[in-house]
Amino acid sequence: MASRFTRLTTSIPKFARGYAAPASVKAPITLFGLDGRYATALYTAAARQNTLEAVEKDLKALNLAVEKDATLRAFLENPTVNRAVKMEGINAVLGKSPSQITQNFFETLAENGRLNQTTKVIASFEELMSAHRNELPLVVTSAKALDKATLNKIVESLQKSTLSEGKKLLVSNKVKPDILGGIMVEIGDKSIDLTVSAKLAKLNKLITDSI
Structure with a gap:
């Protein structure tokens, strides 16, 4: 399953379908915009694998790092920085033990050139988790x-x-x-x-x- 999920794709729905799961799994609220669509795909994939809390923990850690370091935020939002270099920065912040879904998700963001949406996606994911609770x-x-x-x-x-x-x-x-x-x-x-x-x-x- 993981090997299918790690194939980097520009299609958000394909990201969410990377893991086999019951069709009943869906987001608790509907979010709009690019960040909402990415957050929903991440939520759906994590819910299917029962790793919502693990993914939330990863995202909170990343968001905290971005809030504390203006340089990191600028780095992620800078369109001139190579995607691979940005991904190295993300990996450095996430550390050695992020959820596999979190890792694959950010690889997808990097491949799609959407790492500049990181903070917005995290905020949208938190909305989904709040509604989930x-x-x-x-x-x-x-x-x-x-x-x-x-x-x-x-x-x-x-x-x-x-x-x-x-x-x-x-x-x-x-x-x-x-x-x-x-x-x-x-x-x-x-x-x-x-x-x-x-x-x-x-x-x-x-x-x-x-x-």
Whole structure:
């Protein structure tokens, strides 16, 4: 099976079909764009071999290295760098024991000249893994950091609402002083703006329209 998978091809669907698997295996959500298609192919191949967590671990390690090293990011995104040289760089970061699927996937990216999509593909793969775990991102933006009790109350309220869709909320508190006060809630692809700055903007519009 692995020998079929390692044949470098410019066709993403062929990549995902590199391993025999039940037809029922599919991505939990539909992603669009080039990065979405590559991430979906990787997710499908890893799911078929029960190596999702191993591949995720590899990608997190690579992403961390790219985030810490601007030179590495520039190296991957530079179209003038030879693909083979880029692959050597990827191998150096992945180390000696990446998942075979991870290794083959990046060889495919290199062959297709798509290593410049690395960080986008990783981000898309994380979206798929989050959906796989039935998680939903919740970002609460406030003028100053919220205490744990306040944040918990917001989370509990949303968890009981239809907005959470019964999913596990991945909570983060973003601090943005220029909202002046109140909060902005972003849950999945939905948002609720209860900030003072938004209310002032509406008030200013009403005043302007009435003049």
